[in-house]
Amino acid sequence: MKKSLLVxxxxxxxxxxxxxxxxxxxxxxxxxxxxxxxDGKIDLVTIFPHEDDELNAAGTFMKLKKEDPRVRTxxxxxxxxxxxxxxxxxxxxxxxxxxIRTKELEAAATVIGVDSLIQLQYHxxxxxxxxxxxxxNKVLEVIEKTGAEVVITYGPDGMTGHMxxxxxxxxxxxxxxxxxAQKLYYAAMPKEYCPLVKAIxxxxxxxxxxxxxxxxxxxxxKLAWYEHATQKFFSGPIHSPDFEFxxxxxxxxxxxxxx
Ligand SMILES: [Zn+2]
Numbered sequence: 045m046k047k048s049l050l051v052x053x054x055x056x057x058x059x060x061x062x063x064x065x066x067x068x069x070x071x072x073x074x075x076x077x078x079x080x081x082x083d084g085k086i087d088l089v090t091i092f093p094h095e096d097d098e099l100n101a102a103g104t105f106m107k108l109k110k111e112d113p114r115v116r117t118x119x120x121x122x123x124x125x126x127x128x129x130x131x132x133x134x135x136x137x138x139x140x141x142x143x144i145r146t147k148e149l150e151a152a153a154t155v156i157g158v159d160s161l162i163q164l165q166y167h168x169x170x171x172x173x174x175x176x177x178x179x180x181n182k183v184l185e186v187i188e189k190t191g192a193e194v195v196i197t198y199g200p201d202g203m204t205g206h207m208x209x210x211x212x213x214x215x216x217x218x219x220x221x222x223x224x225a226q227k228l229y230y231a232a233m234p235k236e237y238c239p240l241v242k243a244i245x246x247x248x249x250x251x252x253x254x255x256x257x258x259x260x261x262x263x264x265x266k267l268a269w270y271e272h273a274t275q276k277f278f279s280g281p282i283h284s285p286d287f288e289f290x291x292x293x294x295x296x297x298x299x300x301x302x303x
Contacts, residue, residue: 072254103258199250252295
């Protein structure tokens with residue numbers, strides 16, 4: 045599919061998504077069935093390739109930290125994000141864009157209120173070229189470093205079909221059984237959207253098994269999104285500060301669970 049059609053498809057989905065009801069998906073919590081670690085804390089980590097992917101769980105992270113003092117949250121970002129289309133709009137070199145996006149993620153992480161942010165130095169669109177064993181080991185390393193009980197990444201389809209999303213999803217799914225983490229969740233779509241998602245990305249769709257109501261966190265989530273200004277205002281065909289697409293819930297698929 046032409047890139048422009050792909051972009052238009054995602055924008056169509058973005059416009060429809062906030063108005064559709066995910067009534068069929070039960071509300072839940074990422075903490076369901078999770079036992080605290082030896083320190084009495086429950087650590088959750090998002091493991092994604094790009095600056096702004098963490099927004100998939102930003103509202104949930106804010107909500108959980110408010111509700112449960114045992115919760116600690118962590119963001120791991122694997123690449124520098126230097127190849128986003130904003131670099132053409134802004135006439136940036138990939139290196140400079142990478143530097144800006146790293147700072148944008150730091151600002152977003154401050155808004156989300158995470159306990160740690162780990163920025164790795166892999167290249168945007170470069171994860172498929174990394175030896176799979178190296179990637180798995182790196183995933184294991186960050187799960188251990190954060191002490192995560194709960195791990196969140198994209199599903200095998202990568203949600204948008206981005207190769208970095210799909211490659212990292214595979215590495216996380218393979219590393220998870222070897223880690224001490226208890227639950228693996230994929231960022232997911234209510235299944236009503238799956239026909240449209242599949243038509244756009246051609247790689248499939250991860251359907252949600254539960255959603256988290258983040259109405260109370262929407263304003264701060266929006267602020268976190270605004271911190272990614274290169275992506276919010278200078279990437280894609282529509283650069284409108286008033287363009288809304290954030291849903292009032294975040295949905296996940298329980299991909300693996302240990303007893
Ligand atoms: Zn991404």
